[in-house]
Each structure stands twice: as C-alpha cells, then as structure tokens.
Amino acid sequence: MIDIRRSRSDRTFGTLARRIGATLLGATLMAATYGEAEAQNYPQRAITIVVPFAAGGGTDSIAREVAAHLQTSLGQPVVVENAGGGGGSIGSSRVANADPDGYTLLFVTSTFVTHAAVESGLPYDVVKSFTPIAQLGRGPLIVVTNKDVPVGSIGELVSKAKADPEAFNYASAGPGSINHLSGALFNQLAGTTMTHVPYKGSGPATFDLLSGAVQVFFATTPTMLGQVKAKEVKLLATTGAERSPLFPDTPTVKEAGIEGFEVYTWWGIVGPSNLPRPIVEQLNKAINDVVALDSVRGRLIGEGAEIVRGTPDQLAQTISSELTHWRKLVADAGIAKK
Amino acid sequence: MEFLDHLQLGIETAFSLSNLFYCLVGVVLGTLIGVLPGLGPVPTIAMLLPLTFGLPPVSALIMLSGIYYGAQYGGSTTSILLNLPGESASVVTVLDGYQMARRGRAGVALATAAIGSFVAGTVATLVLAMFAPPLARVALNFGPAEYFSLMVLGLIASVILAHGPLVRALAMIVLGLLLGLIGTDVTSGTLRYTFGRAEMADGINFVIVAMGMFGLGEIMRNLESSGARGMVVEKITRLMPTREDFRRMAAPILRGTVLGSALGILPGGGAMLSSFASYSLEKKLSKHPDEFGRGAIEGVAAPESANNAGAQTSYIPMLTLGIPSNPVMALMIGALIIQGIQPGPGMITEQAPLFWGIVVSMWIGNLLLLVLNLPMVGLWVRLLTIPYYMLFPVVLVISAIGVYSLNNSAFDVYLMAAFCVLGYVFSRLRCEPAPLLLGFVLGPMMEEYLRRTMLLSRGDPLVLITRPISAALLAVATLGLLMVLLPAFRRKREQIFVEDD
Structure with missing residues (x-):
C-alpha cells in the first residue's frame, strides 16, 4: 500500500519538477525580450504601492484612496502594502532594492526627505536610488499654540519667547519630522530658543498641546x-508662501515678518531607480488624472492642501531642493543624528 | 432629559436593520481575527477601509468598532486554550486561563471571560455615554510627569504579579526593561541595540515577544514533557461556571471594570496597564493568593473585564478630542476623514447621530458577542481534544502568518522563533515570562515620559512630587514597595514559593 503511494508521489514530483523547469525556461526567454515590449503592455499584473508607515495614519489613508482610483484607471489591482518603521526607511529601502519594472512603487511624503536630511546612515539615497513619478499635492503647516498661551500672533510669540525662553516648548512627531525641522527653522530665522519636545507621532503631541504641557506646535x-x-x-x-484658502484671515509666517520661512508637506509617488521612461510617463499621467478627480481633490483641499499635477521632473526638482534646504538647516542648527 | 433624547437618537440609529447588520459583521470578523493569534485588528481594519468608503459614516464606524472590540473578545480564546496571547491585553489572561484549561476547566474560563467582558462592556459604554466630555478633561490633567509615576506604580505592581522568588521576578523585569531599550530613542532619534538592522529600528513588537515566549515556548515544553501527546489536560468536567464560580467572579469583574474604565481614558498607555493592574489588585485582595497562577477564576475574570472596559473607554479621547489613543483609533479617524467628517472637539454636538449611534451599537455589539461566544465555548473546548501532533503544527503556522502580517516582514518570524527558544530556556530555569513582558511594555514608556518630564522641567526632578497627581501615584507606589519588602509580607511570599516547589 505504502509503496504504491510513495511511487505515485514520486511520479507527481517528477512531473512537477519538469513543469517548473519549463516555466523557468519560459521566464528566461521572456526576460530576454523584456524592455520596450513589456513597457507597452504595462501593467500586466498587480502593482504594489509601499507605504513606509504603519497602517492607519493620514498618509496611509491618502495612499489607499489614490490606490483605489489607480486600480480603476490602470485596470490591474493596486495593492497598498504597509512597511512601517525606522522613520519610513524600511519601506523605502524595500522599494529602492525592488526590480524597476513598475510593479513596486513607493508612496513618499516630506518625511522621506526630512528623514534623509537628519539621518546620515540610510541604506539608500533619496535622489539616486529612486525614479520620481508624480507629485500628488502639497500643503502648508499651521502654527498653533495652546489656547491659554498669552500670544495672539507670530510677532508676539517671537517677543515673548525671546523675553522668557524657558516658557516655550514646541512639540513634534519625532526627531527629524517636518514639525521638528519647522520649529528649528523658526528658531533659527526668528532668533528664538524654544525647546524641542519630541513625541511618538502627532496624536500624543496634540494631547500635550491641549493640556498645556507644550505651548507651540x-x-x-x-x-x-x-x-x-x-x-x-x-x-x-500658516507656513506657505501665500495664505491658505482654508484660513483666509490667518497671515503666513512670512507676512508676520519671518523672512524666508516657507514650509510645505507634500505627497508623491516614486519607483526604484532606472524605471523605464514609458512606464514613468504612463504612471505620471494616470496619477495626475486621479489627483484631478473630485473626490481626491476635494479631500486634499478640505485638508488645507492643494493638488499638484506635474511632470516627473518637477517631483525630482522638489525632492532635490527640499533636501538641500533641510540639509543646510540640519548642519547649521546641529541637529543631525549621531 | 437631554440624555434620554440622545439615547433615543442613538437607539434609532443603531437599531436600523443595516446598522445591526454591520455591527454583526464587525463583531464576527473581530472574533475571527482575535482567535487567530498575531492577526490583529489593525491590518484587518486597514484592509477593510476601502469597503467602508461607500457606507454611511455611522455604519462604517459601527463595523470598524465591532472588529476592534470583537478582537478583544476573541483574543482571550487562544490565551486560555493554547497559552498564546495575541495582544498585550490578553497576556495576563494566560496566567490563570491556561492553567484552568489544563485542569479541565477551559469551558469555565472561556465563559468567565465572555461574561466578564460583557458586564465590563455594558458598564463602560454607559460611562462613555454619560461622562465622555468631562472625563476627557480629566485625562488632560495627565501630563508626562503623571504618566511616569503611573508607570512606576505599574512596575511595582508587577512584582506582585509574579510568584516565585523575588530575585527571579526582579531579574525578569530588568531583562524586560533592557529588551525594551532596543529601537529608536524617542527623544534624540538615536538607534540603540539594533545591530544595524532596520527591522529593529522601531524596537521589537510586543506580539512577537509574547507569542514566542508564551505560546511557542509552551509548545516546546509540551513536546518535551509528553511528546506527541502534548498538553496534559484533565478530563473536562463542565463547560459553564458553577454557582460557586459565579460567586467568586462577581467582585473581580466589577473591580476590573472600574479599573479598566478609569485607565482606558488615558491615551498614553492606560488601556495597556488595565489588565496587569487588575490582576495584581485581585491577587493582593484575594484570601487565597496562592491559587493565582494555578487556575484562579478571579485571575481570568478581572483582567478580561478590565481590558474590555478599557477598550470601550479608550474611545473617549477620540470621540471628544479627536485624538487617537491607539492605532485602531487612528484608522477610524482616517475612515471618518475620508467620509468628510473632521474628528475633533465639536464632534459630539455636530455629529450627534454618529456619536450616539456608535455608543448604542457598542452595547449591542457586546450583547451579540456574548450570544455568539457562549454557545461557541463547547466548540472551542473540543479543540483541545484534537491530537497534539495535528494541533501544534497548525498553531505554529498560524502564529507565523500572524506575526508576518504585523509588518509584512519575515525577520519578525525569525525573531519570534528566537523568543520561543528563550521562553523555553526560561521555563526550564523556572523564571516566569509575565514580569519580563510587563517590564518590556512599561520600560520604554517610563523612559519616554521621564525624559519628556525632564525636558519640560529643564532638568528639575522635583516636578514629580510637586504635581499632586504624580505625587499621589508615587506615594502609592512607595507603599506598595514597602509592602513587598516588609518582613511579614516577604515571609508570606516565600511560603507560597515553598509550596510551589
């Protein structure tokens, strides 16, 4: 009995091995003709967009909405994969090392760049290891204080913070976050010395802002x-070049007299380096179309952001100029990680 | 009367046929993922999020909430049956729940957990409905100094949690604290003990440590002691608690509910403490503390009630202030934002049907869970009659999948295997993993809050005793420490240990 079964399974195994062999051969042949033809037929299978943060944050939710619409327009499943940790470096390095075939993409935010500005030992280079595809949008930060803090404007904040440096702390979502670097930039340009108090994300920071443990965010x-x-x-x-349509009565930090203070958060999608140009173009168009959809646009505008419909080169430009900008601040303010 | 009007609004919303349906879907899904070890509500909710885009906001949130507290119910099942805690809240349930299962009282333990959770859920929902806004204000009085003192108290309580010699418990706590140091330092961003592995940059996930040390370590021990026969289970006597059991569980359930409701309000780790704290409290109050760790029904009733109560009241910061107290809440806020609702302080008044609908649906969900789970008890207990050589490979595979799903990382699975070996070694050395886990959870939070306190006070440690709440917590902690160190108490502890041998 047992012997028969064993020989049967052996035979099955042999067939299986031959089949695998044939598939492998086929795959090699296909790889040879890879390139132009492949790019023309793109996408053939599911696309994964890696979100380098844990599921559930604001970024994740935007990524999931964009992915859902891309799935419709590209005609293939678009899956969001969360690979959080290390300030986004785990997910980013995963994509940096992926095949440049357009099936593994990375959802990036300003953190992608600010993190690279403070952290020297990353296993990838934000410029060289990736191919920019499209920016989705950008929005200013807002400067808020606890409601009992006796300041009503940026000017008052600066004078009070200079008069009593001990009384002012600013919260952030962690060292190297956009909140942290904005505060450091503000200190530098306004000549204040507010203390940075980092938190594990914006939620706990908000809590301590409401309770009055920290004063500025x-x-x-x-x-x-x-x-x-x-x-x-x-x-x-607000921290943009112009006033935010969401708060037309609120001045910008620049208007309040802090020359050169302009900070934006932004979202975009990149792929691994050497992504074929036709795939980049195709994705860029698809993403730009999704961004223009009422639901996506409405949401971004409702959150105080503006949509960006640009070329891949414009995203490349954003990444490199932001990197230079923040690297300079990090060097000047001495906040690089050791 | 305004309260009754609101309640009526909630009842009208929650009892609509479609919302009842989504509530049911939520709790069933939640129970399922709760039962599968390692698979938590976060990936499930994240995956289901796109499905909720098309639903009305109330229905979406009712379903997502159902998944969340359904998972809390389900989580106790594997803790009790297989010594496999899938989340921090169920670690304490393992201590006595699994021992009850080994003594043939798995059914009673499961029923106790379900009843305790239901009572706690009912009370906590009522608290949420009546006092949410004022309680949120109370929570705002908890600054970094208060959280630090609370964690100190928790750590002292963890000594009570352990049985066996004091020095081993202390060693395990310290080891837990050290393991908790791994990862990125919150204050400076410096990487500590990550050995250059990006996967360790955020520290080791609690679930990996808990499942490796408890669940898989136990499998190794079972295989060693009885080979393929596996876990030795006494004959299963009865499924439902006796009158005596009910008498013994009543007070612990109520105390657990109160403690859990109170701690759940604090978004900075309160809910996590609730099950540990209530277990320690019961052990301290019990007339027969020696039974704890060997299948005391109070040791299941109290922490299960506490964690469910905490899960309900942890909605308070989200619904009243718009601040998520854990990743699940963050996901729900994400769902609301997509629906065009901005969670924040104005939500209760601006979105009254939403708030009251959710509150009422929580109670319905808890009832559904009780009705679903009590009849399931018999089925779950039958799981123990599956031959061990078939059961343990399945448990291994499911655990590996669950841990992989935390972060889509194979490294985490290897890490769990390492903790499995560690758990086995400790069990041979007769060192208990529970204090280690508490140290592991509390250590990093304690450090984070202490450093933040010092940052805010510009290095002045006196704030810890000049702030009244913090001072009170530290005073209780000192009292607890004295009790542990006082000769009379020590003698009692040692007696217990001798019996243990």
Whole structure:
C-alpha cells in the first residue's frame, strides 16, 4: 500500500519538477525580450504601492484612496502594502532594492526627505536610488499654540519667547519630522530658543498641546483642523508662501515678518531607480488624472492642501531642493543624528 | 432629559436593520481575527477601509468598532486554550486561563471571560455615554510627569504579579526593561541595540515577544514533557461556571471594570496597564493568593473585564478630542476623514447621530458577542481534544502568518522563533515570562515620559512630587514597595514559593 503511494508521489514530483523547469525556461526567454515590449503592455499584473508607515495614519489613508482610483484607471489591482518603521526607511529601502519594472512603487511624503536630511546612515539615497513619478499635492503647516498661551500672533510669540525662553516648548512627531525641522527653522530665522519636545507621532503631541504641557506646535493641517475649528487651540499662522484658502484671515509666517520661512508637506509617488521612461510617463499621467478627480481633490483641499499635477521632473526638482534646504538647516542648527 | 433624547437618537440609529447588520459583521470578523493569534485588528481594519468608503459614516464606524472590540473578545480564546496571547491585553489572561484549561476547566474560563467582558462592556459604554466630555478633561490633567509615576506604580505592581522568588521576578523585569531599550530613542532619534538592522529600528513588537515566549515556548515544553501527546489536560468536567464560580467572579469583574474604565481614558498607555493592574489588585485582595497562577477564576475574570472596559473607554479621547489613543483609533479617524467628517472637539454636538449611534451599537455589539461566544465555548473546548501532533503544527503556522502580517516582514518570524527558544530556556530555569513582558511594555514608556518630564522641567526632578497627581501615584507606589519588602509580607511570599516547589 505504502509503496504504491510513495511511487505515485514520486511520479507527481517528477512531473512537477519538469513543469517548473519549463516555466523557468519560459521566464528566461521572456526576460530576454523584456524592455520596450513589456513597457507597452504595462501593467500586466498587480502593482504594489509601499507605504513606509504603519497602517492607519493620514498618509496611509491618502495612499489607499489614490490606490483605489489607480486600480480603476490602470485596470490591474493596486495593492497598498504597509512597511512601517525606522522613520519610513524600511519601506523605502524595500522599494529602492525592488526590480524597476513598475510593479513596486513607493508612496513618499516630506518625511522621506526630512528623514534623509537628519539621518546620515540610510541604506539608500533619496535622489539616486529612486525614479520620481508624480507629485500628488502639497500643503502648508499651521502654527498653533495652546489656547491659554498669552500670544495672539507670530510677532508676539517671537517677543515673548525671546523675553522668557524657558516658557516655550514646541512639540513634534519625532526627531527629524517636518514639525521638528519647522520649529528649528523658526528658531533659527526668528532668533528664538524654544525647546524641542519630541513625541511618538502627532496624536500624543496634540494631547500635550491641549493640556498645556507644550505651548507651540508646527502641525500638519489635518492633525489640528478639528481643534482649530473648535477653538481648542490658537491658530497663529500658516507656513506657505501665500495664505491658505482654508484660513483666509490667518497671515503666513512670512507676512508676520519671518523672512524666508516657507514650509510645505507634500505627497508623491516614486519607483526604484532606472524605471523605464514609458512606464514613468504612463504612471505620471494616470496619477495626475486621479489627483484631478473630485473626490481626491476635494479631500486634499478640505485638508488645507492643494493638488499638484506635474511632470516627473518637477517631483525630482522638489525632492532635490527640499533636501538641500533641510540639509543646510540640519548642519547649521546641529541637529543631525549621531 | 437631554440624555434620554440622545439615547433615543442613538437607539434609532443603531437599531436600523443595516446598522445591526454591520455591527454583526464587525463583531464576527473581530472574533475571527482575535482567535487567530498575531492577526490583529489593525491590518484587518486597514484592509477593510476601502469597503467602508461607500457606507454611511455611522455604519462604517459601527463595523470598524465591532472588529476592534470583537478582537478583544476573541483574543482571550487562544490565551486560555493554547497559552498564546495575541495582544498585550490578553497576556495576563494566560496566567490563570491556561492553567484552568489544563485542569479541565477551559469551558469555565472561556465563559468567565465572555461574561466578564460583557458586564465590563455594558458598564463602560454607559460611562462613555454619560461622562465622555468631562472625563476627557480629566485625562488632560495627565501630563508626562503623571504618566511616569503611573508607570512606576505599574512596575511595582508587577512584582506582585509574579510568584516565585523575588530575585527571579526582579531579574525578569530588568531583562524586560533592557529588551525594551532596543529601537529608536524617542527623544534624540538615536538607534540603540539594533545591530544595524532596520527591522529593529522601531524596537521589537510586543506580539512577537509574547507569542514566542508564551505560546511557542509552551509548545516546546509540551513536546518535551509528553511528546506527541502534548498538553496534559484533565478530563473536562463542565463547560459553564458553577454557582460557586459565579460567586467568586462577581467582585473581580466589577473591580476590573472600574479599573479598566478609569485607565482606558488615558491615551498614553492606560488601556495597556488595565489588565496587569487588575490582576495584581485581585491577587493582593484575594484570601487565597496562592491559587493565582494555578487556575484562579478571579485571575481570568478581572483582567478580561478590565481590558474590555478599557477598550470601550479608550474611545473617549477620540470621540471628544479627536485624538487617537491607539492605532485602531487612528484608522477610524482616517475612515471618518475620508467620509468628510473632521474628528475633533465639536464632534459630539455636530455629529450627534454618529456619536450616539456608535455608543448604542457598542452595547449591542457586546450583547451579540456574548450570544455568539457562549454557545461557541463547547466548540472551542473540543479543540483541545484534537491530537497534539495535528494541533501544534497548525498553531505554529498560524502564529507565523500572524506575526508576518504585523509588518509584512519575515525577520519578525525569525525573531519570534528566537523568543520561543528563550521562553523555553526560561521555563526550564523556572523564571516566569509575565514580569519580563510587563517590564518590556512599561520600560520604554517610563523612559519616554521621564525624559519628556525632564525636558519640560529643564532638568528639575522635583516636578514629580510637586504635581499632586504624580505625587499621589508615587506615594502609592512607595507603599506598595514597602509592602513587598516588609518582613511579614516577604515571609508570606516565600511560603507560597515553598509550596510551589
């Protein structure tokens, strides 16, 4: 009995091995003709967009919405894979090492660049290891204070913080986050010495801002929108070049006299380096179309951001100029990680 | 009367046929993923999020909430049956739940967990409905100094948690604290003990340590002691608790509910402490503390009630302030934002049907869970009659999948295997893993809060005793420490240990 079964399974195994062999041969042949033809037929199978943060954050939710629409327009499943950790470096290095075939993409935010600016030992280079595809949008940060802090404007904040340096702390979502670097930039340009108090993400930072343990937060708009509307915090300024349409009565930090202070958070999609140009073009068009959809656009605008429909080169430009900008601040302010 | 109007609004919302349906879907899904070790509510909710885009916001949140607290219910099942805690809240349930299972009382333990969770869920939902906004204000009085003192108290309580010689418990706590140091330092961003592995940059996930040391370590021990026969189970006597069991579980359930409801309000790790704290409290109050760790029904009733109560009240910071107290809440906020609702302080008044609908649906969900779970007890217990040589490979595979799904990382699976070996070694050395896990959870939080306190006070440690809440917590902690060190208490502890030998 047992012997028969064994020989049968042996035979099955032999067939299986031959089949695998044939498949491998086929795959090699296909790889030889890879390139132009492949790019023309792209996409043939599911595309994975790696989000380098844990599921559930604001970035993740934008990525999932974009992925859902891309799936419709590209006609193949578009899967979001969360690979959080290490300030986004785990997910980013995964994509940096992926095949440049357009099936593994990375959802990036300003953190992608700020993290690279403070962290010297990353296993990838934000410029050389990736191919920019498209920027989705960008938005200013907002400067908020606890409602009991006796300042009503950026000017007052600067003078009070200079008069009593001990009284002012600014919160951030962690060392090297956009909130941290904005605060450091503000200190540098305004000549203040507010103390940086890092948290594990924006949630706990918001909590301590509301309780008054920390006084100032250079926050991303969606994090604080509800608090601002309910007047639980004071909104002093927005950080863009122009006033935010969401808060037309609120001045920018620049208007308030801090020359050169301009900070944006942004979102974009990149692929591994050497991604074939036709695939980049095709994805760029598809992403730009998704961004223009009412639901996506409405959402970004509702969160105080603006949509960006640009070329891959414009995203490349954004990444490299932001990198230079933040690297300079990190060097000047001495906040590089050791 | 306003409260009754609101309640009526909630009942009308939650009892609509479609919302009842989504509540049921949520709790069933939640129970399922809770039962599968390692597979938590976060990846499940993240995956289901796109499905909720088309639903009305209330239905979406009702379903997602159902998954969340359904998973809390389901999580106790594997803890009790297989010594396999899938989340921090169920680690304490393992201590006595699994021992009850080995004594043929798995059914009773499961039923106790379900009943305790239901009572706690009901009370906590009522607390949420009546006092959410004022309680959120209370939570805001907890700054970094208060959290630090709370963690100190928790750590002292963890000594009570352990049985066996004091020095081993202390050693395990310290080892836990050290393991907790691995990862990125919150204050400076410096990497510590990561050995250049990016996977360790955020530290080791709690689930990996807990499943490796408890669940898989136990499998190795079973295989060693009885080979393929596996876990030795006394004959299963009865499935439902006796009158005596009910008498013994009543007070622990109520105390666990109160403690869990209170700690759940604190977003900075309160819910995590609730099950540990209630277990320690029961052990301290019990007339027969020697039974703890050997299948005391109080040791299941109290922490299970506490963690469910904590899960419900942890909605308070989200619903009243718009601040997520854990990743699941963050996902729900994400779902609301996609629906065009900005969670924040104005939500209760602006979105009254949403708030009250969710509150009422929580109670319905808890009832559904009780009705679903009690009849399932018999089925789950039958799981123990599966031959071990078939059961343990399945458990191994499911655990590996669960741990992989945490971060889509194979490295985590290897890490779990390493902790499995460690868990086995410790069990041979008669060192208990529970204090280690508590140290592992509390250590990093304690450090984070202490450093933040010092940063804010510009290095002045006196703030810890000049702030009243913090001072009170530290005073209780000192009292607890004295009790552990006082001769009379020590003698009692040692007696227990001798019996243990």
